[in-house]
Amino acid sequence: MYNLIGRQLNIADYALGSLSRNLWKNAGVVLVFGLVVFLVASFSLVTTGLKSSAEALLKSVPDITVQQMSAGRQAGLNSDAVEALGQIYGIREIRTRIWGYYFDPDNGANYTVIGDDRIIEKEGIPGIPITYLPDPESPLPADRAVLGQAVTGALDLGERRSFSLFRPDLSVKSFIRVGQFDRETAMVSDDLIVMGESAARDLFALDPGEVSDIIVSVANPLEVDTIAAKISSLLPGVRVVTKARIAKTYRAVFGWRSGFGLACLFGAAAAFFILAWDKASGLTPDQRRETAILKVLGWHTEDVITLRFWESIIICLAAFMIGYSAAWIHVLFFDAMLFRPVMLGWSVLKPTVSIIPSFAAGDLLIVASLSILPYLAATVIPAWRSATIRPESVI
């Protein structure tokens, strides 16, 4: 038994020495290969991170959202519609919501403002973790607000609790920060300012009774589509959006972006594997001589193939570890700066979005199969060709 394991260990040890004899050349291959792994792994980590953020967001999305449309765009909705919806059997809860965008010219950023009393009253929302701050010792005459991480940074609040925004007539409205959204939901919460419904109405100077939309909870998830249809017929001219449709949109957006990115990476990977093939098939005279010597000394063809296989494995594993580690650092500490234009292209005016890479064995396997397996496949035939060199060539 030792002979089988010992043979592998001996040949692997020799392969390591063989690689170190051409250190700079092989280090170059490892670096280029590592770069390919880095690109593929970074993209995979970003995609997975964004998808998990999107999944977290979907938990908080209401079963049905009702919006008023005017000339193809969303318009304010009268809260009287709530009474009409109350007639529909199967609805568990109906709430009005106020939301809109607030442009901050100093930072060139667009914040999303939501009026929701549940968050301000610390009831929270499923799927959106919030860290609440202790109440201030001397309460200020200001409305309470919960901020996204990037908003806090953009407003340069630091430890400060109070900040101000402008109403449409440019009068100042003061707020006090009472909580902060956690980083896990950064993709959807980074640009958020959540305040009480009345505070949001005041900030946007909305008429009494005007709301942005109505959100509906349904007791039986199987009846969502039926109830959505009833709402459409009851309130002509409104747009009724179900949770399933929002989920489908998110997945389509991320799926398209992932596919686009992977297509771009395929070109880089293909170029590398051509390089790998060229490197492995273009044996130097010294390598050919070494192979012939080994065969005269009693190495079988499969021993030489095993040697070349171990050389490839060592290069692959080194490149994979370097590339994957660099990808984690790139995504975790540098917010995937290389992929931001592709993955977050629509958020030019939004605050910086942080991406949290999430570990998934499946993703690891995909990256490994996109890098290690093609490299081994690209080198196996050249390895076999080099191993079949006749021993007489050294005589």
Add this chain to the structure above:
Amino acid sequence: MIELNNVEKWYNRGTVNEVHALHRINLAIEPNQVVCVHGPSGSGKSTLLAILAGIIGPTSGSAVVNGRKLARLPDRFLTIHRRDTVGFIFQRFQLIPELSILDNVTLPLLPLGVKPAERNRRAMVLLDLLSIGHRARFPAAEISGGEQQRVAIARAMINDPPIIIADEPTAHLDRALSLEFLSIIEEFKRGGKTIVMASHDPLVADSAVVDRCLPMRDGRLEGPLQPI
């Protein structure tokens, strides 16, 4: 026992580069003999040794070494023949220059799965026997020609083969080192080995350690042979 019967060897047969390297060679070598195939360059000595070592096959005729018909052996068994039955010493020694002396000597043991400690122990016994043990960790590129030859001998002996084949072993050595080589060969003969050398060096051909000297010219063995 080595037997060659009507062995012919052609290279590039049927082309303009055709070479008829061996003409109907008949030869028998008894165990524990030291045989020197003697002749000028291009006479076919290296081809003859390569056939005995199982490195190439004859075009026709049969080569039987220790009861094995080499011409009929599949590649896999020829490799085993090269590993277990013969130790081959190349004309230019063919060491791997970046490896240490010790690592060069132990190369044949790697695919056998021999543990590093055992490999090194066996190699050191041979290197000490050849008076080069003190340089075991030196890279092969940094030692003299005579030392390289001793390393090549140790590598050929590491599997303790019954037959040693040496191609022009003194071609790159001065007279003193050549005599030293012959004394090593004598030592191996006393140990029961069969040794077949190819050389155009009269020092080797005329040496007392050589039992038989076989003159060779233009692919033919001349003089007093032992035809089968």
